[in-house]
Amino acid sequence: xxxxxxxxxxxxxxxxxxxxxxxxxxxxxxxxxxxxxxxxxxxxxxxxxxxxxxxxxxxxxxxxxxxxxxxxxxxxxxxxxxxxxxxxxxxxxxxxxxxxxxxxxxxxxxxxxxxxxxxxxxxxxxxxxxxxxxxxxxxxxxxxxxxxxxxxxxxxxxxxxxxxxxxxxxxxxxxxxxxxxxxxxxxxx
Ligand code: ZN
Numbered sequence: 001x002x003x004x005x006x007x008x009x010x011x012x013x014x015x016x017x018x019x020x021x022x023x024x025x026x027x028x029x030x031x032x033x034x035x036x037x038x039x040x041x042x043x044x045x046x047x048x049x050x051x052x053x054x055x056x057x058x059x060x061x062x063x064x065x066x067x068x069x070x071x072x073x074x075x076x077x078x079x080x081x082x083x084x085x086x087x088x089x090x091x092x093x094x095x096x097x098x099x100x101x102x103x104x105x106x107x108x109x110x111x112x113x114x115x116x117x118x119x120x121x122x123x124x125x126x127x128x129x130x131x132x133x134x135x136x137x138x139x140x141x142x143x144x145x146x147x148x149x150x151x152x153x154x155x156x157x158x159x160x161x162x163x164x165x166x167x168x169x170x171x172x173x174x175x176x177x178x179x180x181x182x183x184x185x186x187x188x189x
Pocket of ligand 1: 104144148
């Protein structure tokens with residue numbers, strides 16, 4: 001497997017709408033290998049998720065996997081989920097404030113408003129139609145990844161720019177308050 005190069009903010013590939021992946025193209029060995037490489041790249045970078053445009057491949061594929069994540073230790077585990085042509089619909093108007101980061105925006109985090117519950121439909125890597133409901137912090141991860149497929153980065157959604165922080169300063173100044181809020185959210189959802 002290959003670790004792919006991650007595109008950083010400023011690279012135009014992160015700003016385009018990625019194209020739908022037809023079933024026939026999904027079934028190709030080259031596409032299946034690409035999906036394996038995408039998962040491997042996410043793991044090597046300790047990401048909670050990654051989207052294909054982040055490795056300069058603008059197709060509608062993204063993956064999420066959280067298992068005792070080093071970058072986000074407070075996050076509940078999410079099994080490996082590979083989404084092709086995902087469609088995400090909020091199923092509540094309730095939102096929460098998520099402190100997000102992104103592999104394509106090095107050393108920056110900021111507060112973003114996300115829906116607390118979303119419905120997701122997508123093709124899995126075999127082309128099987130799949131539906132899922134996501135809540136709380138997990139719902140935030142999926143919203144972040146699906147945004148990438150539309151050329152949107154978390155920084156576009158940061159309303160209070162005074163929340164922007166480096167990772168080290170997040171640890172020092174913001175983490176405890178955020179973790180306390182998220183623990184309450186996880187318990188509620
Ligand atoms: Zn991202």
